Amino acid sequence: MNKENEEFMLRMMQMFEKQNEQHQAAMTALVQAMKGKSNDESRADMTPTSSSVSQTQLMNDIGSRVAMFQFDLETEKTFSKWYARHEAAFTVEGKDLEDKSKVSLLMSKMSDEVYEQYSKRICPRKHTEVEFDETVKTLEQMFDIKKSLFSHRFACINIARDDETPVEYTTKVNSMCESAMLQDIDAEGWKVFFWLKGLDASRDKSARTYFIRYVEQKWEKKESVNVNDLCEEWKKLLRQNSVVQEMEQVDKAVRALHTKKDFNRNHKKLWNREQSSGKVDECWNCGKVGHRKPDCVQRLTKCFKCQKTGHLSKYCKSKGSKKAQSMVVIESAAAEDVEVNAVRQYVMVEVNDQLIEFQLDTGSDITLISRKDWMKVGEPELEKCPMKVKSASGNEVKLLGRAKVDFMLKGSAASAFVHVREHGNLLGLDWISKSSEMTYHMNMMVNELKSSDTESIGKELKEKFPEVFLEGLGTCTKEKAVLTVKDKSSPVFIGKRPVPYGALETVEQELDRLESLGVLKKVNHSSWAAPLVCVKKKDTGALRICADFKTGLNAALQDEDHPIPTPEDVFATLNGGTVFSTVDLKDAYFQIELAEESKPLLT
Secondary structure, eight states, X not given: OHHHHHHXXXXXHHHHHHHHHXXXXXXXXXXXXXXXXXXXXXXXXXXXXXXXXXXHHHHHHHHHHSOOBOOBTTTTBOHHHHHHHHHHIIIIITXXXXXXXXXXXXXXXXXXXXXXXXXXXXXXXOGGGSOHHHHHHHHHHHSSOOOOHHHHHHHHHTOOOOSOOHHHHHHHHHHHHHHHTGGGOOHHHHHHHHHHHTSOTTTTHHHHHHHHHHHHHHHHTTOOOOHHHHHHHHHHHHHHHHHHHHXXXXXXXXXXXXXXXXXXXXXXXXXXXXXXXXXXXXXXXXXXXXXXXXXXXXXXXXXXXXOOBSSOGGGOOSTTOOOOOOEEEEOHHHHTTOOOOSOOOEEEEEETTEEEEEEEOTTOSSOEEEHHHHHHTTOOOOBOOSSEEEETTSOBOOOOEEEEEEEEETTEEEEXXXXXXXXXXEEOHHHHTTOHHHHHHHHHSOOOOOOOOHHHHHHHHHHHOGGGGOSSOOOOSSOOBOOOBOTTOOOOBOOOOOOOHHHHHHHHHHHHHHHHHTSOOOOSOOSOBOOEEEEEOTTTOOEEXXXXXXXXXXXHBOOOOOOOOOHHHHHHHHTTOOOOOOOOOTTGGGGSOBOGGGGGGOO
């Protein structure tokens, strides 16, 4: 029985195997019938499907490890930093991905806000139509902090530790210095940096902005730049600004001309309307009835509202506006060449490469130059002055014309008009305003000094410093004056000069006073001697006794040269000062005592 079962089971298995083979053959025939291709072509068609599955798996694998990008300006979460962290995922691990697949993967990692802004940026294109490299470049431009190299370097110069730990502070310094690219700065680069840093934040705001952008563009182009290049560029910029100002003045003049034409046109229309309305004839020029302005025999009347001629003010249609005449005022003392000031200030100005001396006058609106110096600077072409020039006294100043020149004033280069007259050079506000140094010092000048209660202050100072206010002659305690005679110099003895009898008593009194103070001392013999010169002081009328040492001693003395500070150096030391005072030392010259070996020389 068992044997029969085994045979039955064997036959059943053989039948199932045969049915399975028939089923497989039927399925193969069905597939070939549907695709119409051979078995080899069917196997070839299965390859892209396998590749597609591989691309999808790779994208999913990379996408699971790449973080989502969120742009945050305050915390400096930029696309450049995000892409620097995940760049290898796209370029190394995803090198087998197609370009469109990379773009799709990149877009899937952008936040909704970032993707919305990006899609608006590239429209009408879709993100699938943009190549991967272009996509990355656009995202870097849109979602990055645009900070100039100068800003990074400026931040490095002013770096300071806040509340960071040593590790945090060290990391900050390293990061900021790397961003500033300090390794790329040479000696000229540091000069340029400090040149830019030294520009005043308020006075030179526009210039600083311009030159930072100028230097950045040079560096981006790999071009060198130095401080001399910046100086020349600044001079060119000043000249361009001057030309723009001149063009604006011309535009104003053209607009004024059109305004005048419109005014005349409106008056003509009004005249025609009144003629057609049948109103009583009334003259705008004289105000009388019975005739019109064209028939008026009276001289043209000047309107006090608009300053035009041809109508009375009650007929003026300018709505009461009064257009002031173009007039420039200059100080009468300078304009009329009247010697009213014994002390005048002069400034050397380089005009068309020629040094010209000008009298400084902050009360003058314009700059004047004489005919002689106008010829010296090359006789630039003259044009008619568009305005009247009057002195402060009201007298009209006769001018030969005006000319456009280039000038250099206290280190500032500019181009402006200079007005030519017969005699006298005058530096006015129009040129002074072109110099940043002179403008700065003018703004720093004290406009008003108010005196306090001098009596109470003086009393308080005398009580606090009694030794300073003692009677008698004070002396310098720091050092004594030493006179050195040249080698092989012989003593020079010059006899006395006669003194007028009327002044003899005064001279004797002054000599006695100086002797009592210890300034002079009688001697019986001396190898050196110089005659006296007596001069009256202008302020007090007192007699000043001096020795005329140019008769021999001056030539015998050894010169000791010392550098004298320039006015610019002195002004620089006063920068930032708020309180200034002056001290007038009595007999200051006599307060410096001579060394013992030098006293015999001054007999």
